[in-house]
Amino acid sequence: MDELLNKDTEEKILDAAKNVFINKGLDGARMQEIADEAKINKSLLHYYYRTKEKLFMAVFKAVSGKILPKSLEALNSDISIFEKIEVFVENYIDLLIKNPSIPLFVITELKRNPNGFPAMMLDFVKNLDVNIVQKVEMEVRKEIEKGTIREIDYRHLFINMLSMCIFPFAGRPLIQKIAFEDNSSEYDKFLKERAKEVSSFIINSIKI
Amino acid sequence: MDELLNKDTEEKILDAAKNVFINKGLDGARMQEIADEAKINKSLLHYYYRTKEKLFMAVFKAVSGKILPKSLEALNSDISIFEKIEVFVENYIDLLIKNPSIPLFVITELKRNPNGFPAMMLDFVKNLDVNIVQKVEMEVRKEIEKGTIREIDYRHLFINMLSMCIFPFAGRPLIQKIAFEDNSSEYDKFLKERAKEVSSFIINSIKI
DNA sequence: GTCTATAATGTGATAGAC
DNA sequence: GTCTATCACATTATAGAC
Numbered sequence: 001m002d003e004l005l006n007k008d009t010e011e012k013i014l015d016a017a018k019n020v021f022i023n024k025g026l027d028g029a030r031m032q033e034i035a036d037e038a039k040i041n042k043s044l045l046h047y048y049y050r051t052k053e054k055l056f057m058a059v060f061k062a063v064s065g066k067i068l069p070k071s072l073e074a075l076n077s078d079i080s081i082f083e084k085i086e087v088f089v090e091n092y093i094d095l096l097i098k099n100p101s102i103p104l105f106v107i108t109e110l111k112r113n114p115n116g117f118p119a120m121m122l123d124f125v126k127n128l129d130v131n132i133v134q135k136v137e138m139e140v141r142k143e144i145e146k147g148t149i150r151e152i153d154y155r156h157l158f159i160n161m162l163s164m165c166i167f168p169f170a171g172r173p174l175i176q177k178i179a180f181e182d183n184s185s186e187y188d189k190f191l192k193e194r195a196k197e198v199s200s201f202i203i204n205s206i207k208i
Numbered sequence: 209m210d211e212l213l214n215k216d217t218e219e220k221i222l223d224a225a226k227n228v229f230i231n232k233g234l235d236g237a238r239m240q241e242i243a244d245e246a247k248i249n250k251s252l253l254h255y256y257y258r259t260k261e262k263l264f265m266a267v268f269k270a271v272s273g274k275i276l277p278k279s280l281e282a283l284n285s286d287i288s289i290f291e292k293i294e295v296f297v298e299n300y301i302d303l304l305i306k307n308p309s310i311p312l313f314v315i316t317e318l319k320r321n322p323n324g325f326p327a328m329m330l331d332f333v334k335n336l337d338v339n340i341v342q343k344v345e346m347e348v349r350k351e352i353e354k355g356t357i358r359e360i361d362y363r364h365l366f367i368n369m370l371s372m373c374i375f376p377f378a379g380r381p382l383i384q385k386i387a388f389e390d391n392s393s394e395y396d397k398f399l400k401e402r403a404k405e406v407s408s409f410i411i412n413s414i415k416i
Numbered sequence: 417g418t419c420t421a422t423a424a425t426g427t428g429a430t431a432g433a434c
Numbered sequence: 435g436t437c438t439a440t441c442a443c444a445t446t447a448t449a450g451a452c
Contacts, residue, residue, distance in 0.1 A: 009435080027235035028320065031428060041437055046429060048435095067382065103379075108316055110381035112236065125385065133387045150412070155387060155398065156405040160372050162383070167371035170378065171311075173318035174275065175370070177333065179341045179363060190363065197364040204358070205413035217417080239446065249419055254447060256417095423448070430441075 010048050012038045014058060021059045022105045026112065029056075057120050060109060065127035066099055067106050075135045081143045082203050089165060089199040096169045097191060104170040133158065149206040157206065164198045218256050220246045222266060229267045230313045234320065237264075265328050268317060273335035274307055275314050283343045289351045290411050297373060297407040304377045305399060312378040341366065357414040365414065372406045 007015070016038035020029045031052055035042040049055035074087040096103065113120070133155075140154035168175060168191060176187045215223070224246035228237045239260055243250040257263035282295040304311065321328070341363075348362035376383060376399060384395045 024320075025233065025235060025316075027233060030426090042428090043430085043438085044436065050429095052428065068386065103382075104315065104319065107312065107379050107382050108233075110385070111312065112232075128386060130386065152409075153401075153405065156402070156409070158387065159376060159383060160406070160409055163371040163375035163379075164368050166379065167375040168367060171315050171371075171374065174311075174315050175367060177318070178276065178336060178338065179366065193361075194364070197361065198368070201360075201364070201368055201413050205409050238444090250446090251420085251448085252418065258447095260446065417452105419450100419452075421449085421451100423446105425444105425446080427444085428442090431439085432437100433439100434435105434437075 009038075009040060009044060012040065013045060013048055013055070014062065017055050017059050018063060021056055022063070022101045025105075025108060026052075026056050053117075057117065057123075060106075060120055061123045061127070063102055064106050064124045066095065066102050067127075068129055068132060069095060070129055072129065072132055072135065075132070075139060081139060081148060082207065084139070085161070085202055086199040089161065089202070090195040092165045093191070093195040093198070096165065100169045100172070103166045107170060147208060150208055152206055157202075161198075161202060164201070168194060217246075217248060217252060220248065221253060221256055221263070222270065225263050225267045226271060229264055230271070230309045233313075233316060234261075234264050261325075265325065265331075268314075268328055269331045269335070271310055272314050272332045274303065274310050275335075276337055276340060277303060278337055280337065280340055280343065283340070283347060289347060289356060290415065292347070293369070293410055294407040297369065297410070298403040300373045301399070301403040301406070304373065308377045308380070311374045315378060355416060358416050360414055365410075369406075369410060372409070376402060 013034070016034050017029075019037060020034045024030075024033075029052075031045055032042055034055075035045055045052075045055060049058060069088070069092050072088065074084045074091075077084070079087070110124070136158045137154045140149070140152070140157060143149045144151055172187065176182055176184065180187045180190070221242070224242050225237075227245060228242045232238075232241075237260075239253055240250055242263075243253055253260075253263060257266060277296070277300050280296065282292045282299075285292070287295070318332070344366045345362045348357070348360070348365060351357045352359055380395065384390055384392065388395045388398070
């Protein structure tokens with residue numbers, strides 16, 4: 001049984017490093033803690049990844065691709081803009097329920113390094129589906145012309161949508177204290193309701 | 209002229225510490241850097257604040273009160289709920305334009321310390337205007353009954369509002385890269401337009 | 417109160433045996 | 435590939451002169 005659970009060392013290290021870096025950040029993480037979590041000797045970390053920074057970059061690269069839903073088939077499909085919004089929001093919030101710590105991690109570490117880690121930045125941008133923004137722009141313009149939705153700046157609309165999806169996860173430690181008396185299971189329940197609340201909130205706002 | 213700029217040492221230290229801690233976090237900050245920024249000797253930091261942790265707590269306490277607009281007179285005044293939303297959003301975004309780094313700092317450091325720093329936590333909760341949530345609840349219920357706004361969960365409404373206000377500041381490093389080709393001045397312009405965009409977005413969604 | 421010098425510790429990284 | 439032992443350095447913190 002332990003046989004099957006055994007991954008090779010390099011993978012065990014990366015998994016442990018994800019946990020620790022995501023929770024403590026680059027500065028707060030300790031190589032010893034990563035080694036303990038991976039149940040290996042600290043020296044092995046350096047054997048496989050040379051330095052803490054390189055290990056961090058491997059983690060960041062592996063994780064940052066999840067910050068935006070990769071392929072947004074919805075935008076290319078035949079359904080109405082309202083259905084597209086519903087699908088996007090639901091998929092995205094599902095993704096965040098499965099990976100709740102990623103947004104705050106990525107945001108924090110992106111900020112931490114305005115211009116450092118050039119290699120990391122390239123990977124990050126490469127991982128992003130930047131075209132998503134252009135697709136949103138075209139889609140919104142088209143629907144305004146058709147008269148399906150009211151006149152609205154596509155960037156504000158898009159960022160409103162992202163904000164309402166991401167912030168409840170990134171800002172959880174804050175919101176849970178402000179509005180949920182720090183009750184964790186109540187907050188989980190709240191997050192599960194959210195997909196349909198957010199998409200209907202948006203649609204109500206823009207539908208003519 | 210330097211005469212007038214001189215503050216007493218303790219205050220200079222706190223100001224410098226705010227800058228450094230907000231930008232680097234507790235783990236990333238260096239006492240030496242704080243001393244340099246305050247233009248004093250590193251030993252003086254310990255003379256006034258004893259430890260790095262205590263200095264950090266002084267900063268966190270001084271800063272965390274700004275995370276929510278303190279007195280929300282708007283909620284108690286006579287204006288319509290729509291005007292209340294406009295006033296809240298505009299005041300809050302103005303506050304964030306003046307203190308753009310505070311939300312991410314508070315969220316990050318709150319998360320960093322799920323149960324550590326009990327004293328810090330008490331101060332944080334004390335600084336919060338927790339009643340604001342109850343006020344929002346009553347207000348929303350009242351307006352739904354009056355038929356001014358559609359049926360909506362007050363917590364989702366409130367957090368939608370907070371999300372759209374705060375996330376563009378907390379998530380700036382991310383959003384600016386995704387949607388603004390990392391153009392900083394374009395993003396500043398975007399933030400200035402935001403107050404009216406957000407409040408009209410909300411009102412359009414809930415008005416009957 | 418403010419400084420210089422230094423202690424005490426934590427932590428990333430390497431050498432070298434197996 | 436994996437371990438033990440250790441280095442080299444950064445960083446918080448303190449002692450003590452002025």
